[in-house]
Amino acid sequence: MASTSCRNAAKRLGRAHCPYHPDAYLVEDYTAGDLICTECGLVVVDRCIDVAAEWRVFSSEEDLKDPSRVGDAQNLLLNGGDLTTMIGEGTGTASFDEFGNPKYQNRQTMSSSDQSMLDTFEAISTMADRIHLVEIIVDRANRLVKRVYEQKILKGRVNAIASACLFIACREEGVPRSYKDI
Structure with missing residues (x-):
């Protein structure tokens, strides 16, 4: 499941499109935090911070502690x-x-x-x-x-x-x- 935090930040800043391919789809590189144009490979936005939780809970039980919280x-x-x-x-x-x-x-x-x-x-x-x-x-x-x-x-x-x-x-x-x- 893709996080849209980087794309949303880019849209707010007005940089959500490639200057050479304005209609191209942008792909998010999660490890680097970059938005990359699928047509030419240009990094449109770099160093986006993903604010989602680091861990996912795979248990179906509701009463377990959230692993993203400590103590x-x-x-x-x-x-x-x-x-x-x-x-x-x-x-x-x-x-x-x-x-x-x-x-x-x-x-x-x-x-x-x-x-x-x-x-x-x-x-x-x-x-x-x-x-x-x-x-x-x-x-x-x-x-x-x-x-x-x-x-x-x-x-x-x-x-x-x-x-x-x-x-x-x-x-x-x-x-x-x-x-x-x-």
Whole structure:
């Protein structure tokens, strides 16, 4: 399937035809990004950028992740601290200094409150999966956790805060669970 992005760009610029063969068909060379006249071989437009996705998904399943996107979606409940890059372990001699210490290290870019909030989100997700709760309840519990951490109401164990917020979220959504269930 041919991309028309190069031809459309050429038409907008007014250069969509060969000056020697104005009625000739133009062929797109995808590797070079050129529009070429089929009559004389003249490159009419060069360096066109194809803005289509690089990969195609050949699976018929709709729920698979798009391979043209990288990483998880940003968690809007965090303060932008969940966007991190992890450096893999070094394997060669260039990865270590003369004392054998790794040259490149991952730095803590997430605040401790965001990290504990993320741990609480994970604990809520685990608990909700175990007792088969829907995503709406998990989202409400996560918003409650965010309020708790923003207002600095509670400090303490992650599981206790997660359990309390999940208990309240279940009650607010009309599907109350006992303490024992959670």
